[in-house]
Amino acid sequence: MKKILPILLALAAVAAGCTGRQERSRNADKYDEWKASLADSVASLQQTVKLTEDSLATAYSTVDSMLSLFTFVDNPREVEGYTILKAARDHYPLTRTGLTARIAKSEAFELIAALSGGSFTSIAVSAGGKTVESATVGHDQGLNYRSGGLNTVLFTGAKADSIGRLVAASAPDAITVSYIGSTRRTIKMQPADARIVALTWKLAEARAEVSRLERTLPLLSRKIDLLRSKTEK
Numbered sequence: 001m002k003k004i005l006p007i008l009l010a011l012a013a014v015a016a017g018c019t020g021r022q023e024r025s026r027n028a029d030k031y032d033e034w035k036a037s038l039a040d041s042v043a044s045l046q047q048t049v050k051l052t053e054d055s056l057a058t059a060y061s062t063v064d065s066m067l068s069l070f071t072f073v074d075n076p077r078e079v080e081g082y083t084i085l086k087a088a089r090d091h092y093p094l095t096r097t098g099l100t101a102r103i104a105k106s107e108a109f110e111l112i113a114a115l116s117g118g119s120f121t122s123i124a125v126s127a128g129g130k131t132v133e134s135a136t137v138g139h140d141q142g143l144n145y146r147s148g149g150l151n152t153v154l155f156t157g158a159k160a161d162s163i164g165r166l167v168a169a170s171a172p173d174a175i176t177v178s179y180i181g182s183t184r185r186t187i188k189m190q191p192a193d194a195r196i197v198a199l200t201w202k203l204a205e206a207r208a209e210v211s212r213l214e215r216t217l218p219l220l221s222r223k224i225d226l227l228r229s230k231t232e233k
Contacts, residue, residue: 042227049220056213062206070103070203080105083203088196094152099123099177099193101164101200104156107211109204111160111197113179114152120181121153125163125189127170132162133180164201167194 071089074081083103084092094100094114102110111134113123121144124133134155137144144153155163167175172194178186 038227038230042224045220045224045227049217049224052213052216052220056210056217059206059210059213063203063210066199066203066206069199082110085196085199088200095150097187098190099197101197103200103204103207107204107207108156109161109164109201111155111163112152113155113177114150115179115185116150118179118181118183118185119146119151120179120185122180123153123155123163124178124180125166125175126178127166127175130166132166133159134163135159161201161204164197164204168198168201170194172198 069085069087070083071086072081072083073089082105085101088100088102092100092102092112094112096114097116098114100112102112104110113120113134119139121138122134122136124131126132135157137153137155139146144151146152167189172189172191175189175194176186177189178184
């Protein structure tokens with residue numbers, strides 16, 4: 001028994017050594033896999049940066065090509081300046097039933113609806129079997145006001161954007177507008193109004209895309225820097 005015990009202890013030591021080496025080998029493999037995954041992530045983000053830069057260049061080009069059609073109006077009698085299609089400038093503010101659009105200084109798309117001989121607090125625009133409703137804007141003499149028998153309402157926000165998107169995607173002679181208040185009046189949208197709304201929404205959307213992509217690039221760069229700092233540790 002005394003002769004067997006040292007042999008058993010030696011075998012245990014050898015087994016422990018082998019287990020330790022195997023564990024270190026597994027840990028080394030895991031570390032290599034981790035570093036490789038970081039390198040793959042960096043490469044993927046770099047590709048995303050390239051695609052984002054290409055998209056940004058396209059968005060810049062879209063905005064530049066459209067700006068010549070628009071003008072900035074800074075009227076001291078109004079709260080703040082806005083961008084409007086040149087073709088719509090001489091007919092704004094509206095003096096008849098219809099729709100028009102402009103872009104606020106904040107870059108927000110603004111939809112302006114007017115109704116002669118009636119009052120309303122919201123609109124619904126229909127085309128191609130789809131209908132989009134605006135938000136409800138109460139009579140406040142600010143965003144919803146009456147003058148000379150004409151009720152004018154300014155709409156903005158996500159629902160106004162949705163109306164602009166629908167108009168831009170539809171044939172200009174196949175759109176109807178419902179004015180909703182104490183009663184509901186539905187008219188066919190004038191093609192000229194539809195073109196104004198569509199072009200204005202497209203410019204606002206292109207500007208929003210430029211802004212989004214410009215914010216995205218620094219975030220991607222920071223992620224790449226963070227991953228690289230981990231691989232260098």
